[in-house]
Amino acid sequence: MRIVTRAIPALERPLDRAPDHVWMSPDISLWGWGEAVHFDPGTGPDRIQRIRSGLTDLHTSSEVDDDLGRPGTGLVAFISVTFATNSPGSVALVPRLVVGRAGDDWWMTTVDSSLEPPDPVESRPHPDRARYAGSSVPDVLWLEAVSAAIDEIHRGAYEKIVLARDYAVWSRHPFSPATVLGSLVERFPSCQIFRVADLVGASPEVLVRRRGTRLSSLVLAGSTGSHADAEVDRAAGNALLDSKKDRWEHELAVRSVREALDDLGVTYAAPEGPELLRLDNVQHLATPVTGDAGGHHVLDLVEALHPTAAVGGTPTEIALDAISRLEGMDRGRYAGPVGWADGRGDGDFAIALRCAELSGARARLFAGAGIVEGSLPEAELEETRIKLEAMMGALGAGSGRSR
Amino acid sequence: MDPRDVALRQALAPEEEGSLLTLPQLAEKADLSLPLLEALARQGLLLPRREDPTPRYHLDDAAAIRSGLELVEAGLPLGELLDLARRADEAMRPVAEAAVDAFVRYVSDPVEGTAPSEEEAAARLVEAFEQMLPAARRLVGQHFQALLIADARRRIT
Numbered sequence: 001m002r003i004v005t006r007a008i009p010a011l012e013r014p015l016d017r018a019p020d021h022v023w024m025s026p027d028i029s030l031w032g033w034g035e036a037v038h039f040d041p042g043t044g045p046d047r048i049q050r051i052r053s054g055l056t057d058l059h060t061s062s063e064v065d066d067d068l069g070r071p072g073t074g075l076v077a078f079i080s081v082t083f084a085t086n087s088p089g090s091v092a093l094v095p096r097l098v099v100g101r102a103g104d105d106w107w108m109t110t111v112d113s114s115l116e117p118p119d120p121v122e123s124r125p126h127p128d129r130a131r132y133a134g135s136s137v138p139d140v141l142w143l144e145a146v147s148a149a150i151d152e153i154h155r156g157a158y159e160k161i162v163l164a165r166d167y168a169v170w171s172r173h174p175f176s177p178a179t180v181l182g183s184l185v186e187r188f189p190s191c192q193i194f195r196v197a198d199l200v201g202a203s204p205e206v207l208v209r210r211r212g213t214r215l216s217s218l219v220l221a222g223s224t225g226s227h228a229d230a231e232v233d234r235a236a237g238n239a240l241l242d243s244k245k246d247r248w249e250h251e252l253a254v255r256s257v258r259e260a261l262d263d264l265g266v267t268y269a270a271p272e273g274p275e276l277l278r279l280d281n282v283q284h285l286a287t288p289v290t291g292d293a294g295g296h297h298v299l300d301l302v303e304a305l306h307p308t309a310a311v312g313g314t315p316t317e318i319a320l321d322a323i324s325r326l327e328g329m330d331r332g333r334y335a336g337p338v339g340w341a342d343g344r345g346d347g348d349f350a351i352a353l354r355c356a357e358l359s360g361a362r363a364r365l366f367a368g369a370g371i372v373e374g375s376l377p378e379a380e381l382e383e384t385r386i387k388l389e390a391m392m393g394a395l396g397a398g399s400g401r402s403r
Numbered sequence: 404m405d406p407r408d409v410a411l412r413q414a415l416a417p418e419e420e421g422s423l424l425t426l427p428q429l430a431e432k433a434d435l436s437l438p439l440l441e442a443l444a445r446q447g448l449l450l451p452r453r454e455d456p457t458p459r460y461h462l463d464d465a466a467a468i469r470s471g472l473e474l475v476e477a478g479l480p481l482g483e484l485l486d487l488a489r490r491a492d493e494a495m496r497p498v499a500e501a502a503v504d505a506f507v508r509y510v511s512d513p514v515e516g517t518a519p520s521e522e523e524a525a526a527r528l529v530e531a532f533e534q535m536l537p538a539a540r541r542l543v544g545q546h547f548q549a550l551l552i553a554d555a556r557r558r559i560t
Contacts, residue, residue, distance in 0.1 A: 132480070139481030140436055140472075147438030378442035378485060385482035 001036065001058070005066040005073040005109040011099055015185070016120035018178045021078040021095050022195040023340050024185065025348060027209070028072050028102045030340055032095030033118065036111035037077070039092040045085045048306070048337075051077075051092045052299035058094070059343030068107055071211050072100045075343035076109060079299075080196040080352065083307065083331040084324070090333070091197045126171070126179050129396035130363065133168040136329035139381060145326040146369075146377040152322065153373050160252045161313035161322050163380070164331055164368030167388050174361045175395060183394045190279040192339075192350040199333050201355025202394075204279050207337055208305055209348045210298040215266065215291050221253035221310050221370065222246030222285035226278055237276045237283050245374045250274050250285040252372070256309035256316065257289055264304045266294040298347035302337045311335040311351055311368065332357060334366035356391060365391045407515070410525035414532050423452055423459035433465035435472075439481075443468065448488050495543075502539065510535070 014031045015022070021032035037058065041050035059075045066074040076098050081090045098109040099117055108117070137145070142165050149161050180200050184193050188202035206218040224240045227233040240246055254270065261268050268291025277286035293301065313319020334357075339349030357364045367387035369380040426444060430437040443449035444458065449468065451458035471488070475481050510531050518524035 135480065138475070140439055140475065143442060143481065144436055144438045147441070376442070376445065377438055378446055381442075381482045381485070385480075385486065 001062040001112050003062050003064045003066070003075050003109060003111050005064075005068055005107055007068060008099070008106050008108045010104070010106050011101075011117060013120055014099055014101075014117070015178055015181055016123050017118045018121060019099075019195070021093055021197075022181055022193060023078065023348065024181075024193040026190065028100065028348065030072055030076060030078075030098055030100045031117075032076070032078060032093070032098045033115065034096030034113075035093055036096045036113075037092075037094035039077075039094075041090050041092065043082075043086050043088055043090075047085065047090045048081055048299055048303040051079060051081070051090070052297055052303075052341075054092065055299070055341060055343065056297075062343075064343065066109075068105075070102070070105075071344075071346040072102065072340070072342055073107055073109060075111075076100075076340055077342075078196045078340050079347075079349075080194075080199050080333045080338045081302070081306070081336045082333050083311065083336040084320075087330050087332060090336075093197060123179065123182060126173065126176060126396050128172040130169040130171055130175075130392040131396075132392075133170050133362070135168065136166050137327070139165075141328065143377045143381055145328065146371060146375070146380050149322065149326055149371045150373075150375055150377065153371065153375075158318045158322060159314040160249060160309055160370060160372045161319045161326075162309075162311050162335070162368045162370050163323065163327055164329075164335060164366055165327075165384055165388075166329060166334075166367075167365045167392065169356075169363050169365060169392060169395065171361050171363075171396060175356075175358045175363055177358055180356070180358065180395055187390075187394055188279075188354070191354070192348070194338050194350065194352070194355075196338055198358045199338065199352060199355055200358055201338075201352055203338070203350035203353050203355070204282070204284065205310060205351050205353065207308070207339070207349040207351050208298065208301040210293050210296075210301060210346050212346065213293055213295075215268070215293040215296075215301060217257055217289040217305070219250070219253050219257055219287040219289065219308070219310065220277070220284040221250040222274070224283050226281045226283055233283075237278075240283055240285060241274075241276060245372060246285055247274070249370050249372050250287070252314040253309045254287045254289075256312075256314060257305060260304040260308075261289070261291065264294070264296060264300070266296065267292045297345035298339075298341050298349065299345075302339075302349050306337050306351075307335065308351070310370070311353070331366065332364075335368060354387065354391060356395060363395060365395075367391070406521045407511075407525045407528050410529045411532060414529045423461060425457060425459060429460045429462065429465060432462060433468075435465060435468055440468070442485075446485070446489060446492075448485070448492060506532075506535070 019031035023030045039054050041047040055077055064074045077092045077094045079092045096111050096113050097115040100107045177195055177200055184202040191202040191204050193202050205220045209216045224236050268289055270287055270289040274285040274287045277284045336352050337349045338352040341347035365388055367384040369383045426440050430440050452461050453459045514524050514527050
């Protein structure tokens with residue numbers, strides 16, 4: 001393959017050019033069109049390593065003409081990995097054309113082609129709303145599963161578990177990924193917005209980022225709403241910082257990241273306690289982790305970190321067994337790593353939360369809740385209901401009177 | 404205790420001690436999910452008939468929960484039903500309080516002021532209560548049904 005990267009002038013409204021693959025974050029954005037390579041790594045615990053090997057082979061065997069040589073240029077793959085090792089659907093895609101942006105710098109990468117980004121098309125709101133079709137697991141059974149998990153935590157079987165559920169939705173018109181992405185950007189401007197093989201979403205959590213020798217991660221666990229009234233907002237934030245349940249849940253998530261990085265033998269630093277981070281009307285307990293990647297490819301880091309306690313539980317293996325026993329559905333790529341990697345091993349990965357799998361006029365939405373000692377099943381049901389409703393709103397024409 | 408209060412208390416909670424059940428007993432007897440009943444009780448959507456020493460519930464309450472589960476079986480997600488139930492509960496609590504207040508002022512007070520004896524007052528109060536409670540239930544139920552139909556009609560036409 002011949003891969004060519006050149007600097008270009010700023011491109012206006014890339015989302016209106018209906019990109020097939022998207023990664024948008026405050027740090028770097030990449031938009032891709034077409035598929036030069038579609039790699040299915042299959043199932044199993046080695047699926048992430050198979051993607052890494054595939055990418056390395058591709059990079060080695062390709063002729064790369066890269067004027068910029070910076071993260072996100074040259075060979076770039078958009079990657080989405082399933083949550084469970086035995087679940088099919090992981091994918092790595094190398095687009096024929098990639099447009100990238102970091103700050104004021106723009107570039108374009110082509111693979112075996114001299115394509116130009118398509119012209120913008122008029123962006124129209126989705127003409128229908130997202131309509132509920134059902135769930136993989138009835139709510140009552142999910143409530144019972146959460147109750148069973150709380151009992152198991154109380155008996156000491158494990159410390160934390162994340163249980164998820166889904167909505168199947170449909171619409172009278174096919175969902176437009178570009179419209180959904182536009183809606184997500186509007187609603188969640190601080191999040192990482194992604195589209196990889198029609199998994200579309202907005203994730204607040206940075207699983208891992210690698211830039212040369214540097215690695216960083218942002219652990220978010222424990223959250224509360226934001227309020228227009230500054231005093232109420234401050235009180236809610238302080239209550240979150242003081243909440244034993246949320247602090248415990250956060251501590252478990254940080255611990256899982258620390259253990260993964262320790263196992264990998266990399267050096268890193270993380271503050272002792274969490275800070276309060278406001279992102280898009282939600283206040284999170286946040287712990288930034290920074291360190292030396294120690295020569296590891298970003299996918300090595302992804303493999304070591306996934307699944308964190310933020311989407312699995314603690315201890316990891318026992319929680320994963322409990323998830324497969326209690327949850328009653330295949331998460332697919334929900335709660336799995338999603339992001340991009342380049343030929344040098346740099347990349348960004350988020351956890352695919354707040355996302356939808358689009359398929360024409362149908363979609364599957366997901367939401368999960370972290371269960372610890374002191375959790376209440378009805379509160380977790382309500383938390384996931386609100387998350388699912390928000391995602392339904394992002395998919396369709398919004399709320400209002402339905403008919 | 405005032406004979407009227409004794410009579411009313413009896414009218415309000417006529418159950419025999421044996422007919423009141425703990426939550427696990429209610430779940431078993433009515434074949435309902437215990438986690439669901441616990442969730443409803445914590446949210447105040449399933450009210451105990453007696454609190455002391457442990458909350459106890461009447462089998463009749465299971466009928467209302469079954470009605471809710473009929474809505475779930477017809478397709479309404481439980482989360483949505485609970486959200487509606489919480490909103491209905493929030494809206495109806497002050498109305499219930501005002502209705503009891505109206506009972507005291509416009510039924511109980513006149514009875515107390517006009518009945519020839521305390522026993523007679525107690526009997527008249529219980530009679531009024533037993534007539535009014537099912538009437539209030541029909542009134543509220545009928546009105547809510549009318550509101551549902553009116554809103555559905557507005558969306559269809």
